[in-house]
Amino acid sequence: MTGFPRSPPSRRDRLDLSRRRFVQGLALGGAGAALGLFDGSLACAAGAPVGTKPPVLSGTEFALQIDQRPVNFTGSQRLAHAVNGSVPGPLLRWKEGTEVTLRVTNRLAVATSIHWHGILLPFDMDGVPGIGFPGIAPGETFTYRFPVRQSGTYWYHSHSGFQEQTGLTGAIVVEPAGGERHHADRDYVVMLSDWTDDDPAHIYATLKRHSDYYNFAEPTAPQFLRDVRTMGLQQALAKRRMWNHMRMSPSDLADVSGGAYTYLMNGTTPHGNWTGLFQPGERVRLRFINGSAMSFFDVRIPGLKMTVIAADGQDVEPVAVDEFRIGVAEVYDVLVEPQDDRAYTVFAQSIDRTGFARGTLAPRPGMQAEVPALDPRQHLAMVDMMGAMAAGGTAMGGMTMEGDSHAGHGGNMPGMVMGSESTAPAVHHARTEYGPGVDMRVDMPRSNLDDPGVGLRDNGRRVLTYADLQTIGGPIDPRPPGRTIELHLTGNMERYEWSFDGVKYSDATPIHFRAGERLRIVLVNDTMMNHPIHLHGMWSELESPDGSFQLRKHTINVQPAQRISYRVTADAPGRWAYHCHMLYHMEAGMFREVVVA
Secondary structure (H helix, E strand, O other), X not given: OOOOOOOOOOHHHHHHHHHHHHHOOOOOHHHHHHOOOOOHHHHHHOOOOXXXXXXXXXXXXXXXXXXXXXXOOOOOOEEEEEEOOEOOOOEEEEEOOXXXXXXXXXXXXXXXXXXXXXXXXXXXXXXXXXXXXXXXXXXXXXXXXXXXXOOEEEEEEOOOOOOOOOOOEEEEEEEOOOOOOOOOOEEEEEEEEEEEOOOHHHHHHHHHHOOOOOOOOOOOHHHHHHHHHHHOHXXXXXXXXXXXXXXXXXOOOOOOOOOOEEEEEOOEOOOOOEEEEOOOOOOEEEEEEEOOOOOOEEEEOOOOOEEEEEEOOEEEEEEEEOEEEEOOOOEEEEEEOOOOOOOEEEEEEEOOOOOEEEEEEEOOOOOOOOOOOOOOOOOOOOHHHHHHHHOOOEEEOOEEEOOOOOOOOOOOOOOOOOOOOOOOOOEEOOHHHHOOOOOOEEOOOEOOOOOOOOOOOOOOOOEOOHHHXXXXXXXXXXXXXXXXXXXXXXXXXXXXXXXXXXXXXXXXXXXXXXXXXXXXXXXXXXXXOOEEEEEOOOOEEEEOOOOOEEEEEOEEEEOOOEXXXXXXXXXXXXXXXXXXXXXXXXXXXXXXXXXXX
């Protein structure tokens, strides 16, 4: 990739740039430039677009070309990876029950690929280089061909290097063979993404050197003094000692922040204001796709209730909410019914509150609504580190503490032991168990699904959780699981190493599923980061805490210090990717190969 600075700007410069980016942005941004609507040098003078969207391609035969195009989201021209000249790529419309043929031509100087995220298909059509096929070499055309066996909202993206971070994404809408369950007068895809002007390889290298480089909210001396006033000196010191011993930060919500990212909605900056039109009284379907590399978004439309009707392409029992969190690679379809002749803001703020993507629903072009202020940034709580151990404690300063802060624990948080020599239930360093690539282990993870997560707890709005969602039709396979595979999501934030069971991908052996078996996968998150875990080729059917069927998804987010379980039917022979969908986590080792035979 050319056109990137050779070294990242200073932290102060990044923070200043972040403020300019999410407050202002550019009017047309990269999408217009990539589509040839204007020259990149004229971006700053362009007016805000209405209904800016990528091209729509329908049918069963598709010709897609991948190349690089100049884009300008921030005032500086960069190169993005485009599909048919568009960033994001064209919206592909298929129909359930047909067979599609997609001829993908690589016009880059390096290899590329397209993975059809969430689509059930033969493993050699899945598009993961080194797993299912060798990739698409420069100048080569690869033909994907497979039957369409499902319906709903999905997306596609590159699985080569960091190309996904630089624009190589697009949406897929599959029409049900029997028609939509829910009628809508208007239907819009809303793809969220995080653009960076920096070379993603430099961002990754920076995280390896300084994992907190993009975190501008580390605890400060004034915050410590506030804790002293509210908690008392001893407990304020205990709180600081606890985080120092754990070598973690309570503000560590996102590895990459608005200091490096401009947040986009359908390839449009907040200032560009993507707009979807409606007439009062109409029912509008919004298909939200988180096509970002690293960013979680909290989405709401002030003044409108959203009725969630599908998750990851699968219809769910309708549930009305004010807000939902959408993890990387997740998909939610919602219905809204605006009754008034006015505009509504579609607001998607990043989990760390360093920026937002924004669009508008309006009866007429040019209308806008007030853009909400970012919610206050909240620190991680004890439940995010200690899991079930935090239950029943006394809440203090957004954390949960049990007992006296100095009773026989050497200044550590009560109920915790900072070394692996203790057998008491605890959160502790796990280097003796997993090696230096793992920093902690949660001995008593929580298993509840009704927690919306840090920043959304008790915010006064009705926030969606997995516990609210129930896939219509029940499980695809009535058999109980015949065996269980348990995996721990592990990492060392200081080293920026991520893994399953303390083993990064380069050192791991494949996970084996027996063809046709029904099995249960248990994931235990031993880290304080969210991890959206994606199993290729097969559905993941989330279980409730009591073991009953809850929800069918292709990407399941595992919250900090959480234990979740889901059932899988190994009905797809071949070799499959299995990984965290945080792009830099995957690159750092949280990736495995699954072999079904």
